[in-house]
Amino acid sequence: MSTGILDVLAAALVLGGSVLALTAAIGVVRFPDTLSRMHAATKPQVLGLLLVLAGAAIRLRGHADVGMLILAGLFTIITAPVVANRVGQLAYREQSFRDDLLTKDEIIEFGDD
Amino acid sequence: MNTVWTISAVLLTAAAAITMFRLLAGPGTLDRLVALDTFVAVTMCAIGTWAAFSLDTTVTYSLTALALISFVGSVSVARFRVRDKDRSDGRRP
Numbered sequence: 001m002s003t004g005i006l007d008v009l010a011a012a013l014v015l016g017g018s019v020l021a022l023t024a025a026i027g028v029v030r031f032p033d034t035l036s037r038m039h040a041a042t043k044p045q046v047l048g049l050l051l052v053l054a055g056a057a058i059r060l061r062g063h064a065d066v067g068m069l070i071l072a073g074l075f076t077i078i079t080a081p082v083v084a085n086r087v088g089q090l091a092y093r094e095q096s097f098r099d100d101l102l103t104k105d106e107i108i109e110f111g112d113d
Numbered sequence: 114m115n116t117v118w119t120i121s122a123v124l125l126t127a128a129a130a131i132t133m134f135r136l137l138a139g140p141g142t143l144d145r146l147v148a149l150d151t152f153v154a155v156t157m158c159a160i161g162t163w164a165a166f167s168l169d170t171t172v173t174y175s176l177t178a179l180a181l182i183s184f185v186g187s188v189s190v191a192r193f194r195v196r197d198k199d200r201s202d203g204r205r206p
Contacts, residue, residue: 011117014162018124021155025128028151029135034143037135041147044128045154052158053176056165065170072157072176079184083150086191091143094196 006058013055020048034091038084045080049073118166125159141197146190153183 020043027040053073057066132155136148157179164172 007114010165011114014121014165015117015124017158018121018128018162021128021158022124022131024151025131025155028148029131034141034147037144037147041151041154044158045150049154049157049161052161052165056161056173059165060168060170060173063170065173068170068173068177069161069164072173072180075177075180075184076157079180083184083187083191086188087143087146090191094143 006061010055010059013051013058017044017048017051017055020044020051024048035088038088038091042080042084046076049076118162121162122159122166125155125162128155129159142190142194143197146187146194150183150187153179 024040024043024045027043028037031037031040050073053069057069060066060069129152132148132152136145136152139145139148157176160172160176160179164170164176
């Protein structure tokens with residue numbers, strides 16, 4: 001099997017996505033409060049997944065099902081901010097974060113709408 | 114080239130295992146929700162890696178399904194969950 005330059009690119013993208021997933025998992029376990037964990041969890045959710053999907057799409061080039069990969073990436077991009085907004089708002093309201101780790105609290109300055 | 118796929122699979126398995134620790138141990142509901150989101154993302158990465166490795170496109174439909182189902186699940190938990198009780202570690206509830 002001859003390995004084309006596109007296959008190498010696809011493998012590199014998938015590997016990058018996997019590394020991001022691992023670092024995010026370590027962050028989710030190691031970080032001290034909910035907001036920091038959300039910050040760490042965003043990496044595989046959007047960037048890592050998009051890297052893996054791009055790699056898979058390059059490797060599966062020509063198949064009709066590549067559209068499904070693009071659709072999955074699109075749905076993830078659309079839905080991730082909604083979930084993050086809800087969870088972040090709840091975490092802030094229930095004070096499940098550490099005050100001493102915040103450098104700026106704009107909700108207190110400008111009000112919680 | 115097989116080495117790269119194997120390394121990716123090992124990294125993703127380690128990520129899933131580590132995330133599962135937070136999912137089981139997380140002190141609050143929101144921590145578990147964040148961990149579950151991460152876990153689903155890792156699972157989607159794994160499915161994409163499998164599709165890229167095996168050139169098998171039948172699994173790509175489950176990627177789209179997972180993307181939508183995890184959104185519905187996370188929003189439902191955030192909407193309908195019960196507040197956590199007071200914790201004893203000094204933080205406010």
